[in-house]
Amino acid sequence: MLAKQQMTEISTRDRIIAAAVTLFARAGFNGVTTKEIAKAANVSDGNSYRYFPTKRDLFLCAFESELQKLSVRAQELAMTANAEDSRTALRTVTELITENIVKQPELVRLLHFSALEFNPDIEPLFRQHLYPIFDALSTHRQRTSGNPDSSDIGQVTTA
Numbered sequence: 765m766l767a768k769q770q771m772t773e774i775s776t777r778d779r780i781i782a783a784a785v786t787l788f789a790r791a792g793f794n795g796v797t798t799k800e801i802a803k804a805a806n807v808s809d810g811n812s813y814r815y816f817p818t819k820r821d822l823f824l825c826a827f828e829s830e831l832q833k834l835s836v837r838a839q840e841l842a843m844t845a846n847a848e849d850s851r852t853a854l855r856t857v858t859e860l861i862t863e864n865i866v867k868q869p870e871l872v873r874l875l876h877f878s879a880l881e882f883n884p885d886i887e888p889l890f891r892q893h894l895y896p897i898f899d900a901l902s903t904h905r906q907r908t909s910g911n912p913d914s915s916d917i918g919q920v921t922t923a
Contacts, residue, residue: 777815779805784826789870792877793823824885827878830871831893834864850905857897 783804787796798819802812816822865872878886 776805776807776811780807780812780815780822781826781829784822785830785870785874788823788826788877789873793819793881798822820885823878824889827874827886828889828893830868830874831889833868834871834893860897 780801783801787801787804790796798812798816799809801822802809805812812822816825878889
């Protein structure tokens with residue numbers, strides 16, 4: 765019986781997060797209420813507070829859930845640092861960014877809203893999920909800075 769209860773709790777929490785991602789991406793933190801999120805998740809407003817005591821907690825959890833999808837590719841991106849040439853490295857990063865813009869439009873909108881509405885609070889999430897992307901590029905740039913093939917890419921990355 766406990767396993768069934770845990771499964772219900774997980775699905776309820778996931779429904780709340782999914783609804784929050786959709787609504788926060790559409791209207792931002794200040795443009796949506798927890799009552800609207802609960803209704804979209806098909807849970808009571810009071811039940812949503814059981815999982816997320818504050819609207820801020822819910823926003824940050826929704827934002828992190830989208831960032832985690834991006835982090836799945838971080839290991840692949842780490843290989844960029846070992847790419848043979850700068851064009852390969854830049855192509856890998858460009859593909860990652862383009863793919864995520866197309867496949868995760870909610871993430872792009874949440875990035876915008878989070879930067880506007882939660883700048884200090886999201887720094888740890890940026891460090892955890894986005895900095896590895898820039899670290900991989902930086903590592904590659906440092907490794908290839910003496911390579912004549914990388915000079916053309918340096919103009920693009922420093923512009």
